Amino acid sequence: MGRAPCCDKANVKKGPWSPEEDAKLKTYIDEHGTGGNWIALPQKIGLKRCGKSCRLRWLNYLRPNIKHGGFSEEEDQIICSLYISIGSRWSIIAAQLPGRTDNDIKNYWNTRLKKKLLGKRRDSSESRRLSISQDTNEETNGISPETSSQALSTSALERMQLHMQLQGLYNPFSFYNNPALWPKLHPLGDKLFHIQHTDASSIAATPVQQESDATMIEPSHQNVSPIKPNMPNPMNANIHEDPNSSTLGFPSPSIFRTISMDNSNPSFNAAAVGLQDELHDLLCGKNGCFGRQEEQQQTELDCFRDMNGDKESMNWWATSGFDEKSSSVSWDFASNLQPDLLQEYGLGYDL
DNA sequence: AAACTACTCAACCGCCTATTC
DNA sequence: TGAATAGGCGGTTGAGTAGTT
Structure with a gap:
């Protein structure tokens, strides 16, 4: 028996995130935190995204103090x-x-x-x-x-x-x-x-x-x-x-x-x-x-x-x-x- | 200027582990 | 104790872009 999917893939948006989606996610997490449940989070804020996708977006892009590019020699x-x-x-x-x-x-x-x-x-x-x-x-x-x-x-x-x-x-x-x-x-x-x-x-x-x-x-x-x-x-x-x-x-x-x-x-x-x-x-x-x-x-x-x-x-x-x-x-x-x-x-x- | 190639990086996929029930 | 679930991670993909011919 295979694992149940983490979300309903048919009703989930894929691909690049829009600024609106970013804003929704960021605003919510800034105010409420992740609530310890990424899977439920997109439903709460009306995003048609997989919870894992939200987590990844937050961790890799929206989280404060993220640096992109410009790696030093150190x-x-x-x-x-x-x-x-x-x-x-x-x-x-x-x-x-x-x-x-x-x-x-x-x-x-x-x-x-x-x-x-x-x-x-x-x-x-x-x-x-x-x-x-x-x-x-x-x-x-x-x-x-x-x-x-x-x-x-x-x-x-x-x-x-x-x-x-x-x-x-x-x-x-x-x-x-x-x-x-x-x-x-x-x-x-x-x-x-x-x-x-x-x-x-x-x-x-x-x-x-x-x-x-x-x-x-x-x-x-x-x-x-x-x-x-x-x-x-x-x-x-x-x-x-x-x-x-x-x-x-x-x-x-x-x-x-x-x-x-x-x-x-x-x-x-x-x-x-x-x-x-x-x-x-x-x-x-x-x-x-x-x-x-x-x-x-x-x-x-x-x-x-x-x-x-x-x-x-x-x-x-x-x-x-x-x-x-x-x-x-x-x-x-x-x-x-x-x-x-x-x-x-x-x-x-x-x- | 167009076609082609190489490169970058955001995002996805699937597996593994930890946690919960 | 074992199944179900969520979180976390590394590998891979593919769209967009830059560079070359």
Whole structure:
């Protein structure tokens, strides 16, 4: 049995709100409040609108002190750092930015910020991929780019790419940084794990994994306190008070090293330092946000580049149920992890 | 000037969670 | 305790607009 609709859709007006409707809603709420019942509200004031629609209109547009557009660099950085930490929890992110609505932030991220971050990188990845393809003069492993883009939509690929790249680098607890969370026989994971551990005999697990696994079990017993002042955290309202960050509320490269650099393998450390510096510059820049494009173009974090030519990878995604519909579910796996981990983290460190 | 493309953002949809009965 | 309901949220859509050819 399906759910009953929240309103009679046949008798409900849709589309843009008229000034008269806005005035009615605003006047009523100013005088009486919402009355705790959005569903009943439109009937009370004679609006042929769904209660949910009224609520959305009020929250996103009519509510006092709403700011539209004109995002500052500070806000950009807060959005970026929180997105990296917790994913697309727009309401939580909006809570850190007074006057901003989750819808506004979501739109801003999807239309501008994400492009700023990914645009150049994608270009460079694409050109590099084409170059490789030309060099080998064949479609690697028999999978053409067209085929792979059919199997995995561009938007889903972008989201995963960005989320895993950024979250993996910033967050030691992330899915990307924690092979224990990877599905078994994930060829990409195996490959990455291998690359990071060429000296497998001397390293049982990545330092990140060791730290994060242990932290997840008993956070209070782990010496990861240097992260605390800098990790963006929705439970931590003091993100504006970060004296160590190079930019407001944003971790500095040294902090990334503190997070993940506890490794006796010098080559791994050197590579990690490069990636961390590069990402920090990508987001913050030395000449303001999102600077140093030429260095962005030289960086290769695009783990999914390999999937263009990896049939097994595509099979894995296919058999894991990764399709257009379920992509959000798969995508959310990593970010859904974050609140719990952050909560544990917060409990362990009195955040 | 017209046609086309890309972009923005308000609004909707459907799912999930919390609350009430 | 479970069903019904409302609130809340994130993903997506589509109309309007700006930019380009």
